[in-house]
Amino acid sequence: MAQSDKQTKFILDENEIPTHWYNIVPDLPAPPAPVLHPGTGQPIGPADLAPLFPMALIMQEVSSEKTIEIPDEVRDIYRLWRPSPIFRARRLEKALDTPAHIYYKYEGGSPAGSHKPNTAVAQAYYNKADGTKRLTTETGAGQWGSALSFACALFGLECTVYMVKASYYQKPYRKSMIEAYGATIYASPSTQTQSGRKVLAESPDTPGSLGIAISEAVEDAATHDDAHYSLGSVLNHVMLHQTVIGQEALKQMEKAGEYPDVVIACVGGGSNFAGLTFPFVGEKLRQGKKTRIVAAEPTACPTLTKGVYAYDLGDTVGLTPLVKMYTLGHTFIPPAIHAGGLRYHGDSPLVCQLLDHGLIEAVAHPQLRVFEAAVQFARTEGILPAPEAAHAIRSAIDEALAAKAAGEKKVILFNLSGHGHFDMGAYDAYFAGKLEDFDYPDEAIAEALTHLPKVG
Amino acid sequence: MAQSDKQTKFILDENEIPTHWYNIVPDLPAPPAPVLHPGTGQPIGPADLAPLFPMALIMQEVSSEKTIEIPDEVRDIYRLWRPSPIFRARRLEKALDTPAHIYYKYEGGSPAGSHKPNTAVAQAYYNKADGTKRLTTETGAGQWGSALSFACALFGLECTVYMVKASYYQKPYRKSMIEAYGATIYASPSTQTQSGRKVLAESPDTPGSLGIAISEAVEDAATHDDAHYSLGSVLNHVMLHQTVIGQEALKQMEKAGEYPDVVIACVGGGSNFAGLTFPFVGEKLRQGKKTRIVAAEPTACPTLTKGVYAYDLGDTVGLTPLVKMYTLGHTFIPPAIHAGGLRYHGDSPLVCQLLDHGLIEAVAHPQLRVFEAAVQFARTEGILPAPEAAHAIRSAIDEALAAKAAGEKKVILFNLSGHGHFDMGAYDAYFAGKLEDFDYPDEAIAEALTHLPKVG
Numbered sequence: 086m087a088q089s090d091k092q093t094k095f096i097l098d099e100n101e102i103p104t105h106w107y108n109i110v111p112d113l114p115a116p117p118a119p120v121l122h123p124g125t126g127q128p129i130g131p132a133d134l135a136p137l138f139p140m141a142l143i144m145q146e147v148s149s150e151k152t153i154e155i156p157d158e159v160r161d162i163y164r165l166w167r168p169s170p171i172f173r174a175r176r177l178e179k180a181l182d183t184p185a186h187i188y189y190k191y192e193g194g195s196p197a198g199s200h201k202p203n204t205a206v207a208q209a210y211y212n213k214a215d216g217t218k219r220l221t222t223e224t225g226a227g228q229w230g231s232a233l234s235f236a237c238a239l240f241g242l243e244c245t246v247y248m249v250k251a252s253y254y255q256k257p258y259r260k261s262m263i264e265a266y267g268a269t270i271y272a273s274p275s276t277q278t279q280s281g282r283k284v285l286a287e288s289p290d291t292p293g294s295l296g297i298a299i300s301e302a303v304e305d306a307a308t309h310d311d312a313h314y315s316l317g318s319v320l321n322h323v324m325l326h327q328t329v330i331g332q333e334a335l336k337q338m339e340k341a342g343e344y345p346d347v348v349i350a351c352v353g354g355g356s357n358f359a360g361l362t363f364p365f366v367g368e369k370l371r372q373g374k375k376t377r378i379v380a381a382e383p384t385a386c387p388t389l390t391k392g393v394y395a396y397d398l399g400d401t402v403g404l405t406p407l408v409k410m411y412t413l414g415h416t417f418i419p420p421a422i423h424a425g426g427l428r429y430h431g432d433s434p435l436v437c438q439l440l441d442h443g444l445i446e447a448v449a450h451p452q453l454r455v456f457e458a459a460v461q462f463a464r465t466e467g468i469l470p471a472p473e474a475a476h477a478i479r480s481a482i483d484e485a486l487a488a489k490a491a492g493e494k495k496v497i498l499f500n501l502s503g504h505g506h507f508d509m510g511a512y513d514a515y516f517a518g519k520l521e522d523f524d525y526p527d528e529a530i531a532e533a534l535t536h537l538p539k540v541g
Numbered sequence: 542m543a544q545s546d547k548q549t550k551f552i553l554d555e556n557e558i559p560t561h562w563y564n565i566v567p568d569l570p571a572p573p574a575p576v577l578h579p580g581t582g583q584p585i586g587p588a589d590l591a592p593l594f595p596m597a598l599i600m601q602e603v604s605s606e607k608t609i610e611i612p613d614e615v616r617d618i619y620r621l622w623r624p625s626p627i628f629r630a631r632r633l634e635k636a637l638d639t640p641a642h643i644y645y646k647y648e649g650g651s652p653a654g655s656h657k658p659n660t661a662v663a664q665a666y667y668n669k670a671d672g673t674k675r676l677t678t679e680t681g682a683g684q685w686g687s688a689l690s691f692a693c694a695l696f697g698l699e700c701t702v703y704m705v706k707a708s709y710y711q712k713p714y715r716k717s718m719i720e721a722y723g724a725t726i727y728a729s730p731s732t733q734t735q736s737g738r739k740v741l742a743e744s745p746d747t748p749g750s751l752g753i754a755i756s757e758a759v760e761d762a763a764t765h766d767d768a769h770y771s772l773g774s775v776l777n778h779v780m781l782h783q784t785v786i787g788q789e790a791l792k793q794m795e796k797a798g799e800y801p802d803v804v805i806a807c808v809g810g811g812s813n814f815a816g817l818t819f820p821f822v823g824e825k826l827r828q829g830k831k832t833r834i835v836a837a838e839p840t841a842c843p844t845l846t847k848g849v850y851a852y853d854l855g856d857t858v859g860l861t862p863l864v865k866m867y868t869l870g871h872t873f874i875p876p877a878i879h880a881g882g883l884r885y886h887g888d889s890p891l892v893c894q895l896l897d898h899g900l901i902e903a904v905a906h907p908q909l910r911v912f913e914a915a916v917q918f919a920r921t922e923g924i925l926p927a928p929e930a931a932h933a934i935r936s937a938i939d940e941a942l943a944a945k946a947a948g949e950k951k952v953i954l955f956n957l958s959g960h961g962h963f964d965m966g967a968y969d970a971y972f973a974g975k976l977e978d979f980d981y982p983d984e985a986i987a988e989a990l991t992h993l994p995k996v997g
Contacts, residue, residue, distance in 0.1 A: 094620045099550055164550045165628070165923055172621070176695065194650050196923040198962060238920040239632065258714070258965035265968045267920055464694040464723055467621055467652040506654060506962040509714035512721045 093175055095188075095337040097168035102160055105152035107328040109363045109435060110321070112151075112370045114442055117321075117434060118409035121396060126540055129406055136307050137314040139215035142208065145322035153325065155207075162206045162239060166195040167329065171337040171498075176465040178485070185488040185495045186343060187481055190334050190361060191468065192502050197262075199471065199503030200357045201232030201317055204326035208315045209236035218311040219243035223273065223298030225353065226252050226425030226473065227259025228503055229317030234268035244268035245312075247275060247301040249428070250293035251421035259507050273298035280304045280402040292421045295354070295429045296401035303404045318354025319399060319408075319433050327360025334498065335364055345376060345498035347484050351476035352380040352389060352447070353426045355433030357502035363435075366444055378445040379484075380436065381476040383455070385523035386419035388412065388432050389440055389447035391530055396540040397431060407538060410437040413525075414533030420523045422452050423511035424472040430533075450479045451522035456515040458482050459505070471503035472511050549631055551644075551793040553624035558616055561608035563784040565819045565891060566777070568607075568826045570898055573777075573890060574865035577852060582996055585862055592763050593770040595671035598664065601778040609781065611663075618662045618695060622651040623785065627793040627954075632921040634941070641944035641951040642799060643937055646790050646817060647924065648958050653718075655927065655959030656813045657688030657773055660782035664771045665692035674767040675699035679729065679754030681809065682708050682881030682929065683715025684959055685773030690724035700724035701768075703731060703757040705884070706749035707877035715963050729754035736760045736858040748877045751810075751885045752857035759860045774810025775855060775864075775889045783816025790954065791820055801832060801954035803940050807932035808836040808845060808903070809882045811889030813958035819891075822900055834901040835940075836892065837932040839883050839911070841979035842875040844868065845896055845903035847986055852996040853887060863994060866893040869981075870989030876979045878908055879967035880928040886989075906935045907978035912971040914938050915961070927959035928967050 110117060119128040131143045138146070145153055155163075174187040192200035212220060220242055224230030230246040237244035246268050253260060253272040263270045273293045274281035280300035284291060291297070299316070306314035316323060338344060348365045350358035358380055368374045380389055392411040399405035401415050410431045413419075417430040431437075439445045459475035461482070462468070470478060477499040488495040505512065514520050566573060575584040587599045594602070601609060611619075630643040648656035668676055676698055680686030686702040693700035702724050709716060709728040719726045729749050730737035736756035740747060747753070755772070762770035772779060794800055804821045806814035814836055824830045836845055848867040855861035857871055866887045869875075873886040887893075895901045915931035917938070918924070926934060933955040944951040961968065970976050 093617065094555055096555060099552060161549065162923070196925065235923055239923055257969075258962070261965035261969045261972075262925060262962070264972060265916060265919055265925055265965070460721060463721055467618070467691055467695055469652065469718060469721055504962075506714070506718070506960075509717035509721070513713075513717045516717075516720060 093173045095171040095340045097333055097336060099164060101336060102163050102167045103155065103329045103332040105154050106325045107152055107332055107364050107367060108148055108150055108325055109367060111149050112367050113438065117438060121407040121540060123398060123403055123407055137303065139211045139217065139313060141211040141215065142322050145325055146320060156210060159207050159210050168333045169194055171334060173341065174466050177462060180461065180465045181482065181485050181489065183485040183489040184493065185485040185497055187485055188338070188341065188498045189501045190330060190498070192330060192357065192500065193468065193504035197228065197232040197235050198506060199228040199232065200327060200330060200360055201229045202235060203329055203360065204317065204323045204356065205232040205236035207326045209240040209242055212313050213240040213242060217242065217313045219245060220315045221245045221302040221305040221312055222315045222317065223247045223295060223302045225249050225295050225428055227256050227263065227507065228426055230270065231259055231262045231266065233315055233317065234263045234266035237268065238266045245305060246270045247273040247298040249273055249295060249298050249425060252425035255423065255425065255510055256507055273301050275301060277301065278304045280404065283402065291418065294401060294418045296415055299400035300402035300404050303400060318356040319431065321435055323356050324359035324363065324433055324435050327356050328363050330360035330500065331362060331364030334361060338498065343496045345496045347377045347379060347495065347497045349379045349381060349477045349480045349497065349499035351427060351473050351502065352382050352432055352436065353473060354429050355436035357500050359433060359436055361500040362445070366439060369444065379480055380445055380447040381480040382447060382449050383422055383424055383427050383476060384449040384451045385422045385525055386428050387449045387525060388430065390449040393534055394437060394441050395537055397537055399431060407540060408434045410434045411440065413530050414536050416536045417533040419525065422523060423508065423514065423520070424476065426473040427476065448480055450476050451524065452520055453522050455479050456520060468501065469505045470501055471505045472508050474502045549629045551627040551796045553789055553792060555620060557792060558619050558623045559611065559785045559788040561610050562781045563608060563788055563820050563823060564604055564606055564781055565823060567605050568823050569894065573894060577863040577996060579854060579859055579861065579863055593759065595667045595673065595769060597667040597671065598778050601781055602776060612666060615663050615666050624789045625650055627790060629797065630922050633918060636917065636921045637938065637941050637945065639941040639945040640949065641941040641953055643941055644797065644954045645957045646786060648786060648813065648956065649924065649960035653684065653688040653691050654962060655684040655688065656783060656786060656816055657685045658691060659785055659816065660773065660779045660812065661688040661692035663782045665696045665698055668769050669696040669698060673698065673769045675701060676771045677701045677758040677761040677768055678771045678773065679703045679751060679758045681705050681751050681884055683712050683719065683963065684882055686726065687715060687718045687722065689771055689773065690719045690722035693724065694722045701761060702726045703729040703754040705729055705751060705754050705881060708881035711879065711881065711966055712963055729757050731757060733757065734760045736860065739858065747874065750857060750874045752871055755856035756858035756860050759856060774812040775887065777891055779812050780815035780819065780889055780891050783812050784819050786816035786956065787818060787820030790817060794954065799952045801952045803833045803835060803951065803953050805835045805837060805933045805936045805953065805955035807883060807929050807958065808838050808888055808892065809929060810885050811892035813956050815889060815892055817956040818901070822895060825900065835936055836901055836903040837936040838903060838905050839878055839880055839932060840905040840907045841878045841981055842884050843905045843981060844886065844888050846905040849990055850893060850897050851993055853993055855887060863996060864890045866890045867896065869986050870992050872992045873989040875981065878979060879964065879970065879976065880932065882929040883932065904936055906932050907980065908976055909978050911935050912976060924957065925961045926957055927961045928964050930958045
């Protein structure tokens with residue numbers, strides 16, 4: 086019997102923190118669709134992005150190198166929580182009475198409680214090196230806002246966060262954490278920006294959306310010389326930075342002596358999904374592995390399962406370039422579900438391209454079944470998950486139950502992207518029977534899709 | 542230059558999780574004072590404790606063995622967060638411009654966010670093995686209540702938690718977490734017990750105290766056959782279980798190539814203090830090391846710095862045995878400061894004996910300087926500390942500044958016993974200027990001390 090037959094935790098040495106980020110672009114079957122200027126509809130170049138990002142990040146955004154070296158300063162801070170552990174969920178397996186082996190990579194050990202610092206630290210580093218004084222950003226559930234304010238504190242950068250209003254009130258303590266790290270925070274839409282004021286004039290009671298908050302943060306950076314903008318998901322360089330997760334996971338699964346049949350992560354903008362799965366997609370593309378890669382999203386914001394693959398704006402107001410992605414339309418405002426990090430009308434263009442190529446699949450879960458999975462996981466495995474991550478747990482449990490029904494041994498790996506210590510209001514609402522399922526009506530989505538920009 | 546000159550993180554392999562708990566009792570210069578029956582004033586024996594605890598834990602409580610083996614089932618669950626890392630606080634050192642080397646052991650990576658699961662898991666294990674169906678307990682800040690409910694969920698035990706009313710309302714999300722793990726929770730004093738009803742009749746508006754909540758939990762267990770009581774601090778077997786912290790720390794400091802001149806932890810009931818420091822006190826006693834051991838407590842509840850060393854009750858109502866400890870009197874009700882875990886009128890008898898022997902020293906910090914240290918730590922080291930743990934940070938910073946003033950290199954090690962993700966309300970109050978310092982008046986303490994039970 087191999088030692089791994091009894092082990093439940095698979096860790097790596099500190100010197101096994103990856104030295105390079107993995108870039109999936111050169112492994113893709115086709116080059117990514119170009120990013121277009123929102124005014125001219127023509128492809129944009131690095132110079133067009135210079136008002137928002139330091140050149141080092143722009144070069145990563147358009148890179149076709151296979152790997153990009155991680156600066157020592159970034160790896161030094163990664164040591165606070167990396168390498169992150171992989172656990173075999175033996176108690177959950179037993180509760181489900183499944184022949185499946187369930188593994189999870191746990192990213193909740195970072196100071197901000199999620200995978201987000203993997204890119205926040207890198208972005209703060211390159212901005213500091215570029216002379217940036219202040220970073221602006223948006224945040225949904227607050228995971229990204231706390232991660233960036235944490236990173237800015239460590240590099241001595243100022244930080245301004247526009248937090249989606251629905252989450253700002255649902256998660257007051259995320260706001261407090263962001264302030265504790267020294268950042269300034271506004272509920273979005275705010276009166277701080279022209280974009281915010283425009284939305285407020287039209288819909289004073291809007292719960293806000295990531296699309297609106299992005300408009301505000303982009304406008305703030307674009308109109309202030311010493312400020313740059315920072316995005317916690319969607320963009321290629323963000324996906325790139327997160328690949329430390331999957332690179333570690335590949336090594337850890339080797340230590341476990343198994344290779345996953347299914348790899349699962351939740352998708353909001355795509356960053357934790359890309360982080361875990363891109364290195365496994367790379368193995369599919371290069372080694373012909375048959376691994377299924379599953380993206381789990383909410384039925385309340387079913388971008389990958391009900392959106393269209395088209396050029397759309399990344400924000401609501403129209404300050405960002407046009408990118409080709411699965412989208413529900415940039416005017417789509419999802420209901421205020423408790424997985425605030427998954428309320429985005431689009432998704433990472435790279436993730437969307439993989440779905441278009443048939444290299445990954447997507448599934449949508451209603452809110453109540455997600456919380457049911459979260460509670461079952463907490464009471465068996467002991468870690469209380471963030472509602473976003475619980476979408477991945479739901480999929481993992483569904484896969485494990487399917488394996489049981491089929492009498493198949495199956496190896497499942499999912500990303501537990503964050504803990505739920507800031508989400509207790511959502512758990513309260515769940516236990517009080519106050520949570521509802523949102524199955525966003527097809528007609529509303531169809532209407533939002535009529536607002537897609539015309540291209541070409 | 543040794544590698545440790547550059548390192549910031551010192552980790553151990555999974556197989557270096559201690560295999561035994563360290564019992565300080567046989568190393569003490571004198572045997573512990575006997576525990577007395579509250580009615581007769583005579584020493585009690587194991588049988589007297591049987592209504593409350595399984596015999597395995599009672600035997601640990603009175604053990605004079607040097608070490609006690611950790612069951613495999615307990616070590617299996619420890620793997621979820623153990624071995625815990627030690628970090629060198631290089632960014633804090635730089636901010637303080639101190640020649641001191643500051644190290645911290647981080648226990649906040651456990652599923653409950655603190656060191657408390659180290660004993661919760663052990664206690665749940667022994668109770669499960671003994672056939673207990675339900676555990677009752679009290680909790681102050683909620684760290685212990687979440688730890689025990691987590692452990693009970695994993696072993697399939699029911700759990701009833703009496704949470705000090707002040708914290709119940711200050712930290713609603715700790716309550717939610719306890720419920721998410723499936724436990725039942727009451728604000729204490731409650732109407733569930735005779736003890737609670739008695740206190741409520743006398744002081745309907747009391748913020749509660751650990752002493753009262755203990756009375757309730759003990760009464761609940763003593764009056765129900767299938768229930769046992771579980772305490773998260775104070776008792777010898779709890780100190781014992783926590784020694785995994787210090788045993789790991791000894792190995793990690795060896796890897797760092799330094800031995801601490803000062804070892805610091807906060808003290809409420811003494812469990813995280815004992816956990817980190819007892820193995821270092823053992824080195825003092827057995828090897829003649831000169832290490833200073835510092836207990837940090839709040840000025841609002843200055844048990845070790847202003848209490849008397851005398852026999853007193855562990856609870857407010859008088860259901861527990863009499864133990865010899867530093868105490869502010871069992872009728873003492875500390876103000877509702879935000880470090881709820883440090884609001885206890887007494888302290889672990891073992892910790893108190895060490896203070897009486899002059900083997901450790903104690904210092905009290907006012908609330909505002911504690912939060913100042915917490916914020917400085919969060920913005921340099923990145924981890925947002927629990928207010929309890931921030932008392933240790935305050936002491937560590939003070940020691941580092943003293944080293945700077947004296948131009949001395951000094952090696953400081955402290956325990957960062959938990960993260961502050963459930964304490965954001967306290968941080969909010971601090972930033973809003975709403976926190977006050979409480980210097981508990983000497984007259985109030987003198988009055989409380991007149992209620993000490995007469996012994997012998």
